[in-house]
Amino acid sequence: MKVIDTVAGRHSGSRADSGLLEALHGLQAEHGYVPRQEAMALSRRLSVPLARIFEVLTFYSYFRLEEPGRITLSVCDGTSCHLQEGPVLLNALQELLGIKPGEATADGAYQLNVVRCLGCCSCSPVLMVDDKVYSHVEPTDLPRIMKKHPPIVNKESNDDAHSTA
Amino acid sequence: MPTPLHSEAREEERERQAGFACRVFCCAGTACLSAEGEAVWESLIDARATHGLKDKVDLVRTGCMGLCSKGPLVRVEMADVAPCLYGPVSAMFARLIMTEHVAPALARGDEFIRPEFLASQALPSDLAFFAQQKRVVLSRIDRADPERITDALAHGAYVALAGALEKQPQALIDELQASGLRGRGGGGYPTGQKWANAAGTEADRRFVICNGDEGDPGAYVDRSILEGDPHAVLEGMLLSGYAVGASHGYVYVRAEYELAVRRVRCAIEQAREQGLLGDAVMGSDFAFDCKVFTAAGAFVCGEETALIASIEGQRGTPRPRPPYPSECGLWGCPTVISNVETLANVPRIIEQSAAWFRSIGTADSPGTKVFSMAGRARLAGLVEVPMGTKLSTVVDSLGGGTKTGRPVRAVQIGGLSGGLVPAEQLDTTLSYEAMSELGSIVGSGGMIVLDDNDDLLDLARFFLQYAVEESCGRCAACRIGTHQLLNLATKIREEGATDDDLVLAERLSETMQATSLCGLGKAAPRTLMSFLRNWSDLVPRKETSTGGDA
Structure with missing residues (x-):
C-alpha cells in the first residue's frame, strides 16, 4: 500500500489519474505483477474507475496481470537477433523449460518471455535474465547462465523446483 | 562560458587526476556489460590493487565507446603515448593489461615495449571505424564517467547553459532556427520552429519532454546517449526550457532500458545537488526541474501525441494533428517534445554557434547523425558521421563489409519506419532529402546490414x-x-x-x-x-x- 499512498499523495484532485502509470509501475515492482486486489485498492484510493485502470493496464505490454515465475528469462526478438539465431535460442529455452513464451514453469521458478529489441543489436543473440543482459548466447551457454541465477526455492516446493531446473 | 562551478569541477578533476600517471577507461555501456564487462571492471580494480597502483592509475567507467561487436573494450592512456584500445577483453585479459602493459610501462617509461601477445588483441589506432567518424554528439561519451557530474563538468557540460542564461530566450530560438537542426527521431521537423511555436503560444505553463521511447527494433542510439552522456540530454532540456519558458521536463524512457533509467536518475540527482536543476538554475531566476517517466512497453508511444497521453495516465493512442504539441501538448499546455539525440545536439549548437553547426552536413540536413550498425556488419556498433556521408562509406569503410564475407544485399534503415536500401543504391547519401527520395528515412538511426543469404521477405x-x-x-x-x-x-x-x-x-x-x-x-x-x-x-x-x- 505504500506505493499507492506516495503516488496518490502527489497526484490528488483533478489530475488524479495522471499518476496511474507510475502507481502501476510501483505495484508491479513490488509484486512482480499487478494483482487485481491491488488494482481495486488503487481505484478506491485515486477515485478512478476500475475499468479505467484495466483499460490502461491491458494496453501496455509491460504490465502483467498474472504472477510471473521468480526468474524472468527474456529472449530478444529485435531485428538483429531475429536474423541471427534469436529464434534458435528461444526454441532451446522452450525445450529446456518445457514452456511457451509468456508462461511460467509449474513450480513458479522461471518465466519465459519474448521481448522487442533490448538495444544490444551488435551482440546478437541476446538474453536478459531479470535485469542482467547476456550477449552472443548459444544454446550450450544456457545451463551456465541459469546456474548464475538460481531461483529462490520455497521450502514446500523444493522438489518441484529441482525437477524443472 | 566557464563559470565558478566549472572552474571548481575542473580543479577538482585536476586534483583527482594529478597523481595519476595513467588512466584506464573501461566501457560500461549495456553491450559491453552484457559481455562480462562487469567482471572485466572488477578484474581491473583487483589487478591495480595487486600492483599497488591505486595512486598512480585512474580507473574510469565510461559510456559506450562505440565498437560494440569487439566489447568489452578497455582503453589505456598515458602521457606522450598514443591511447591504446583493447577488445574484446576478458576478465583474465584485463588482468594482463594491468600486469603486462600498465605496470611495466609505468616502471620502465620510454624503454617499455609492449609484448606481442597483448598487441594482437589491440585494435589498430587508425581503424576506419573510428577515424572516419565525426563526433559531435558522442564527443564526451567515451571519456567521461556518466555517474560523476564533476567529470562531465570538467569536460564542458553545462557551459552552453551558463552562456545562455546571460542572453534573452529569443536569442536562443533565433540561433537554433538558424542552425537548421532537425528532429533526429524520425520526423525531421525543425527543432527551432518547435521552440518558436511553443514560445509564441499564450500559456501559463509549458513543458519540455525528452522522447527516449526508442522502440524501433535495431536502433540503440538513444539508449547509448542516455547511458553514456545523460548530462548532454539534461542540458538540452534546460536550454529548451529556458528558450520557451518551461519550468518542468519529463525524460520518457523505455522501462526495458534499465541502465539508462538508472543513469538519468543519477544525473538528475547530481544536477540538483549542483544547483543546475531547481528553483534557481545556476543562481539565475530561471527555475527548471525534471523527472524520469518510465514507459510501459508500447511502441506507438514513440509518436508524440501518444507519448503525451501516456504521461497523462491514458492509453497511449495518438490523436490527429494539428494542433501540434508545441501549441497544445501535455495537459493542454504548449510542449516541446524532442528526441534524445536532438537534445544532445542543442548544447553544442548554443555553445559553438549555428554557423559552426551548418559547416557540418548538407544544406538541408546540417550536423551529424548517429547510427547503430548491426546485423551482418563486420564491425558493429555506434557511429556518428556527418549528414551527407554515403551509405556505402558507413557500411564498407567503417563497418568493414560483412562478417560472413558474403556480398551485401541490402541495408535496412530506420527500423519499422524505414525501408530497405538495395546494394546498388548504397551510393545514396545519408540525409533527410536523399533518404526520402528512396522511400526510406534516416529515422531513429537503426542500420541493419543484410547479406545475400538473408531472407528479406521473412524480414x-x-x-x-x-x-x-x-x-x-x-x-x-x-x-x-x-x-x-x-x-x-x-x-x-x-x-x-x-x-x-x-x-x-x-x-x-x-x-x-x-x-x-x-x-x-x-x-x-x-x-x-x-x-x-x-x-x-x-x-x-x-x-x-x-x-x-x-
Whole structure:
C-alpha cells in the first residue's frame, strides 16, 4: 500500500489519474505483477474507475496481470537477433523449460518471455535474465547462465523446483 | 562560458587526476556489460590493487565507446603515448593489461615495449571505424564517467547553459532556427520552429519532454546517449526550457532500458545537488526541474501525441494533428517534445554557434547523425558521421563489409519506419532529402546490414508482425491494414504470389500510407513494399494453370 499512498499523495484532485502509470509501475515492482486486489485498492484510493485502470493496464505490454515465475528469462526478438539465431535460442529455452513464451514453469521458478529489441543489436543473440543482459548466447551457454541465477526455492516446493531446473 | 562551478569541477578533476600517471577507461555501456564487462571492471580494480597502483592509475567507467561487436573494450592512456584500445577483453585479459602493459610501462617509461601477445588483441589506432567518424554528439561519451557530474563538468557540460542564461530566450530560438537542426527521431521537423511555436503560444505553463521511447527494433542510439552522456540530454532540456519558458521536463524512457533509467536518475540527482536543476538554475531566476517517466512497453508511444497521453495516465493512442504539441501538448499546455539525440545536439549548437553547426552536413540536413550498425556488419556498433556521408562509406569503410564475407544485399534503415536500401543504391547519401527520395528515412538511426543469404521477405514479415502487435487499434487503416498485409506476405512466402496479390499489396499499402492516423500505420508497409519493388526476381511466384510465367 505504500506505493499507492506516495503516488496518490502527489497526484490528488483533478489530475488524479495522471499518476496511474507510475502507481502501476510501483505495484508491479513490488509484486512482480499487478494483482487485481491491488488494482481495486488503487481505484478506491485515486477515485478512478476500475475499468479505467484495466483499460490502461491491458494496453501496455509491460504490465502483467498474472504472477510471473521468480526468474524472468527474456529472449530478444529485435531485428538483429531475429536474423541471427534469436529464434534458435528461444526454441532451446522452450525445450529446456518445457514452456511457451509468456508462461511460467509449474513450480513458479522461471518465466519465459519474448521481448522487442533490448538495444544490444551488435551482440546478437541476446538474453536478459531479470535485469542482467547476456550477449552472443548459444544454446550450450544456457545451463551456465541459469546456474548464475538460481531461483529462490520455497521450502514446500523444493522438489518441484529441482525437477524443472 | 566557464563559470565558478566549472572552474571548481575542473580543479577538482585536476586534483583527482594529478597523481595519476595513467588512466584506464573501461566501457560500461549495456553491450559491453552484457559481455562480462562487469567482471572485466572488477578484474581491473583487483589487478591495480595487486600492483599497488591505486595512486598512480585512474580507473574510469565510461559510456559506450562505440565498437560494440569487439566489447568489452578497455582503453589505456598515458602521457606522450598514443591511447591504446583493447577488445574484446576478458576478465583474465584485463588482468594482463594491468600486469603486462600498465605496470611495466609505468616502471620502465620510454624503454617499455609492449609484448606481442597483448598487441594482437589491440585494435589498430587508425581503424576506419573510428577515424572516419565525426563526433559531435558522442564527443564526451567515451571519456567521461556518466555517474560523476564533476567529470562531465570538467569536460564542458553545462557551459552552453551558463552562456545562455546571460542572453534573452529569443536569442536562443533565433540561433537554433538558424542552425537548421532537425528532429533526429524520425520526423525531421525543425527543432527551432518547435521552440518558436511553443514560445509564441499564450500559456501559463509549458513543458519540455525528452522522447527516449526508442522502440524501433535495431536502433540503440538513444539508449547509448542516455547511458553514456545523460548530462548532454539534461542540458538540452534546460536550454529548451529556458528558450520557451518551461519550468518542468519529463525524460520518457523505455522501462526495458534499465541502465539508462538508472543513469538519468543519477544525473538528475547530481544536477540538483549542483544547483543546475531547481528553483534557481545556476543562481539565475530561471527555475527548471525534471523527472524520469518510465514507459510501459508500447511502441506507438514513440509518436508524440501518444507519448503525451501516456504521461497523462491514458492509453497511449495518438490523436490527429494539428494542433501540434508545441501549441497544445501535455495537459493542454504548449510542449516541446524532442528526441534524445536532438537534445544532445542543442548544447553544442548554443555553445559553438549555428554557423559552426551548418559547416557540418548538407544544406538541408546540417550536423551529424548517429547510427547503430548491426546485423551482418563486420564491425558493429555506434557511429556518428556527418549528414551527407554515403551509405556505402558507413557500411564498407567503417563497418568493414560483412562478417560472413558474403556480398551485401541490402541495408535496412530506420527500423519499422524505414525501408530497405538495395546494394546498388548504397551510393545514396545519408540525409533527410536523399533518404526520402528512396522511400526510406534516416529515422531513429537503426542500420541493419543484410547479406545475400538473408531472407528479406521473412524480414518484411517480421516487421509486419511487429506492427500488428503494436498497432494501438485506434484507426482502421492501421488496425486492419497491418493484419491483411501480414496475411498477404505470409501467403506470398508460403504459396508464391499471383499478379493479383501484388496489385493488392500495392493498393493496400497506398491506402495505409494515405489514411493512417500516425507514423506507425503509414510506415508499416515500407519494408515489404521496398522488397516487392526492388527484388521482383526474388519474389516467389505462384504457378497458374493458365500458363502465367513462374
